[in-house]
Amino acid sequence: MKSGKFWAWVVFIVGAAYFFIPLMATVEFSLRMRRGVHSFDAYQIVLGDARFQSTFLYSVIAAVFTIILGVLIVVPAAYWIRLRLPQLRPIVEFITLLPLVIPAIVIVFGYIRMYGSNSPLPFLGSNMGANALLVIGYATLALPYMYRAVDTGLRTIDVRTLTEAAQILGAGWGTIIGRVILPNVLIAVLSGAFLTFAIVIGEFTMASLLNRPAFGPYLQNIGANRAYEPAALAIIAFAITWGCMSLIQILSRFAPKSANRPN
């Protein structure tokens, strides 16, 4: 038992070293822009860069639309599958796993060829269309996470009883989903939303191939041309990811534990 504990410490410390050395080195590197002293110059230059601001804003807006689109697609589907169509569950679970398996670059390649400017549905013929296609692509990438988050949320509430109670009180389907089900799974939906945000914000492949002015292609451009700014951007990106994950953890404390919890 004692040697077990010793090896557990060894594994933990070696693992911690592998993960923390690159992060600490990146912080150190990002502070070295001014010769001889530590300074936040790299951060100042990055944050003050107009292209940083515009591409970051673009990606934030794309992420928000991605989340809205994802909720509109996933919540009604997950609700009805739980309530009335359990026989569809295996099919839907299979489909929502597909984006983990079909690489993003293949999906976006399909879009470029199917929805080009000469196609019957010319998404890529206009600027807004290309923006929409990027949001659609991101919603596809986020589908596995969004579906699982919402489905887990629905598992913890008694969908059937809530629906019947709402029906008895005379609610229509829109009211049931919008005012009964959605508030009850809001925390799960928000978890999915923050995870979506973390995935989407620095995404490179889709944004670059659809030629959108997003944060990912900007990162690539800076990475190829600058020395210290990329390190600062890596730290900023890590902080954003960390923030999203912390929000999910905080939210999970407010989530209901099970359908039958005593009140």
Place this chain on the structure above:
Amino acid sequence: MTDLTLSNQAVATKPAPPNEATTFRFPMQWVGVAPFFIFVLMFLILPTIYLVLGAFQTGDGQLTLDNILQLVSDPSISASYWVSIKISFWSAIIGAFAGLAIAIAIVRGGLPNWTRSATLTFSGVASNFAGLPLAFAFLATLGRVGIVTTLLRDVLNVNIYAMGFNFLTTSGLIAVYLFFQIPLMVVIIVPAIDGLKKEWGEAAATLGATQSQYWRMVVIPVLWPSFLGTVILLFANSFGAIATAYAFAGPALNIVPIKLYSQINGDVLHNPQLGYAIAFGMIVITGLANVFYIWFRTRSERWLK
């Protein structure tokens, strides 16, 4: 779970509402799932099928196997597949075992409680910290003027680049990919280890099993389907990854996703149909992995109920 079929459902709800409501409600549930199915059909299934069909056609639409055959006969394409498979395979295997070791250490190793929550929190972040920023972090660490590189050179007199270290080698990329592969394994496998019931250990002990027998005959058989399933997920995860490698070398690096990226951007292979074939090859490889994944996942869920 109540597993009501549609006909049962109709019978069960018959007495309560008037008949018109039942006939109205029936299509309603299909209306609810329709956006989902239309969306995945238009933006996931059909684009994929479009590429697969394109892989078997010539430029003017005739059926051919030439594109597929060229994947094998063109040495630079087959080499890129080979490199990608090697990187994905080894980063999945090493990541899986390292992740498993960390998971066992924090769940069963008798470490203080904070190590568990700290590791899980960090793993959630690191498994999503991929792409360009990850490459930047490693360049700042082990790049030619990286902190660790210069530290090793100045303090220990070790020049890792003279020793042949390079991010653009297979082992260099594997080392970087492990930064998101290991945490992903930890995130997925810790719940599986938590799912090992205490009673199983007690039952084994009651029957006189030693600790090693308990691990060999109970723990490993229960864990290994979800372990293997995760290995396959890790494989697919790194097989499609492009941004990290692209940040190291731009289009110069010969792995499949970068090859496809260059082909989409500028038809570098001088045959538009060949892009479809490369995409098709990627789908086949990750698709095979997916079949295994689902198979193992259903097996492991049966145990962990």
